[in-house]
Amino acid sequence: MYDVVIIGAGPAGLSAAIACREWDLHVIVIDEFPKPGGRLLGQLHQEPSGEWWNGIEETKNLLDKAKEYNTEIQCGTSVHNVEKTSNGFSVHTNKGMFYGENLLIASGAAETAAPIPGWTLPGVMSIGAAQVMTNVHRVRVGKKGIVAGVNVLSAAIARELQIAGVELHSMALPAANSVTKNESDPKKVMDGLVRIAHLAPSPFLRFGSKFAKAAWVRDIAVKFYPKGGVKMWGMPIHIRKAIVSINGTEQVESVTICNVTPDGEPVPGSEKTVEVDFVCIAGGLYPLAELASVIGCPFQYIEELGGHIPVHNEQMETPVNGMFVAGNITGIESAKVARAQGKLAGLSIVKHRIKDLADINDKVHEALNEVKETREKASIQFHPGINEGREKVNKAFNDYQQTT
């Protein structure tokens, strides 16, 4: 029986484990990927300060710290069920059962699909898949590709592919259908683009970002969006072109793109074929909360945080006694926030277990402030309403406590 079983060896899970080990709790971290690090492993971008955020290095720092505290980490372990028992949790995996008095679910996020005709062909992959292939496995995903979906995540990863020498034709919108309606709407996409404009050396976008809140400026920017796209790091970003279909028999051979109106309607007769051998689908991320659901944790639907969120308080505690959450399962934010949340969750578990220790309250408080500061300083915001979303979850937790 472990004191804590942690599901997910990403930035949240690892930093939580370190915090628990610092207080000498008996901990195991499990993850189904062959290497620890989660989505952090693949990240590589230059901060506005000029410094590089290197996910492999950041993971190594966490692993060194974990090793220093003799933390047990077991990869290649897939959890398929979790049960609450009278004295803790049973975690069912392909490598047998794990028992913990406490449970931390740090299972991260899954990618939201933006389905385009032909997207089941080999050579079509999620943008995150391309990131892992490029930076973790060091394999080129193809000779020349195109990105379907213009958002914070896809812009960052497109840049990573470029740095690795992988050629991208451009980034464009997925064609409009009932599923892709937000990702295919030039105005909504523009709203997202101006939030990352400070990262890009484009005067057009920087101009736009100053007026981000005025809808009329945005509408003009969409209407007069350059035909050749706005270039970020030399690569055209199109919000007035959409990928209508992905073509090929055994694998991707080309895509068909067309011009779209400011409302995202295709312009008839504007179709063009672009030869590519890979396509990255970028529909964004949603919290991967299936295990929290299986265990019976209550949920809240919070758009600002990316979807259905297990109810939890600021200290990452859920209404299920002894169960905690951290990282992207609590809402889509950066790896830095996830890491800070992990530490907070770890300390909260310590507090939960060792109630009468004077020191721990201060530590939890410090860690909570660290989460908030990290959030404020984030150079990439996935959603402008993060703070409102966080308040909603916290309120849900309090409401839940009062009614039960």
Added chain:
Amino acid sequence: MDKVIICRCEEVTLEDIKNTAEKHHCSAREVKLRKRAGMGYCGGRTCRPALDTVLQEVTGEVPGDDMPLKVQPPVRPVTLSVLGGQKQS
């Protein structure tokens, strides 16, 4: 355009899902039972948000605080030997 596949595992198209939802005015769960969308090998992890979006458009089923498609264990396909307690090498 509605010929696009939404559920990759079971190859269910947007048209299939829309028609079924319109005809029977049904929930995500009923669409899953009728057309197998979200019922395949991946357990709906890939198409779940897409299904929610389509159903919201067709039937006005707004995602409530409970997940529209209930998550059932096992959340990964497992062999009977693993379910029976054997460890994979």
Added chain:
Amino acid sequence: MNNRILDHPVLGKLSDQTEIEFTFDGKTYKAYEGDTIASALLANGVRKLRVHEESKTPRGIYCNIGHCFECRVTVDEAAGVRACLTEVKAAMVIESGKAEPVPFDQSNPDDMPRTYAEFNEKAKGSKEDDSHV
């Protein structure tokens, strides 16, 4: 393995890799130790990992982190193994995912057999390589 990113301007050079060999659908390929089956095959230019069991449409990696199960292959006779999560080992025998027999034409639900006798009657007309019937 000509799809390798050997020299990366920020992550540095890929050096001191140990090469191993494995087979995929009977053909021998080289991989680096630590590769997943998916990364090793893509490094060799192999994109198609299986066909859809029923429609036979080609499939390859999609999410690359174990969520979508599109990359499932058969490894040393164990089926349903995710290529993206499984480290390739020397002499591993990997098979692509194959189509399964489809005993009934499901395009017309009214034609589906309702009794075992009807089933038998239908099965007589099915293809010989249909091992299910």
